[in-house]
Structures are given as C-alpha cells and as structure tokens.
Amino acid sequence: MIKAITTSLIGASLVFSANAFAKDENKPVGITADMFSVTVKHGGKDFEIKRNQDNKNTVNPAFAKTSRPCPVFCIQPAVLAPGVETIAELEVLDYLKKMSDGDDSILVVDSRTPDWVEKGTIPGAINIPWTKLNSAKADPISIGNVMEENFNVVEVADGYDYSKAKTLVMFCNGMWCGQSPNNIKSLLGMGYPAEKIKWYRGGMQDWEILGLATVKGK
16 A cells, blocks of 8 residues: 555656656746846847747757867956956847947957858857957958958057057857967967957857857858
C-alpha cells in the first residue's frame, strides 16, 4: 500500500514538474524587468532590439567555441587603456537609442572584418574594420577620410582637431577578439581623446549569449 502511494506521488510530482517546465518555456524574455525592447534606427528604418523569446534557444554556434588559439585570440583585459570606458549591453543600448533619437555626436562601430559582419551585427552599428585605421594596412589618406567622414574629426596641418569628434562605441567579437582593441589603440595613437571612446568588451559573444537581436551586415 505504502509502495503504491509512493509511486503515485512520484508520478504526480513528475507531471507537475513537466507542466511547470512547459510553462517556463513560454515566459517572456525582457532586457530588464522594466524594459522589453529598444527601437533603434538601422539603415534608415526602425528596428526593434529584443531578446530571443524562445526559452529553449541556445547560443549561435559561431560563438560557441571556447578555445580559439592564443595568440591571436587572447583574453582582453577589463580596462583596455587609461580613460577608455569599458561598457556592457545596457550602455550600448542607451547609446544606440540616443543615436536613433537624433544625437549625431555618437557612433557605434563594429570593428570586425566584413566576413564576420555578414553573419550578423548589432542593429544601428556601422562597420569600420580595424584594417581601415591600422597604419600597416591602410594609407594615410584613407585613414584621414575615415576620421573626417565618419568621426567628425578635422585634419589640420599638425594632425587632427578633435574638438567636435564623435563619441565612439566600439566592439568586435568579444573578450577574446583583438579587432576593436586594434581600432582603439590606433585612434589613441593618433591623438583621439580617450574619454570619447567607449569599449563594449563583451561584443558579439555576449550579445549572442543574451539572445539580443542582430541584423545581417553588408
């Protein structure tokens, strides 16, 4: 009799657990407790950034590798350079929102090469590969064009005038990626104000792990 009751209780418990798990699979996935999504501009159109709503979703296989060889894929420090602020997802979303609301003093920059960007990027970001700011990869005229056309920097006789330079939010593939650090170090080497550079260290790795929306780059 006791065995029968115990078996019945175990069966009921398993059914309850299965039902509870099934309900969890359909729960909404917000960004924070008070924010479900953020609408930004991408390619001149509104784009809603929210997290993947499938509670059973798993990370994009492109970001599932744990052991890329170092060098080149070494773990980056928490602070990249003095004065350069390291930020996370909520701060990136805030900058994207400000941009979309008309603040043209901000630019979110995907520093990766185009082959990576084609797989997906953060909505609202523009692609300026690290190779376009690296003096070993690009000529001074091309670098100057990026500085003036994208970053609102004015070229002067002895270098650049940064008085109206944009605040740059730079990212790449994550804490093991050297592409945005390369861009940032190149900019600092040219005198770009450190306080006008923000580094999203987690990059696409963390963005994908959190299930945040991406768009295919061009």
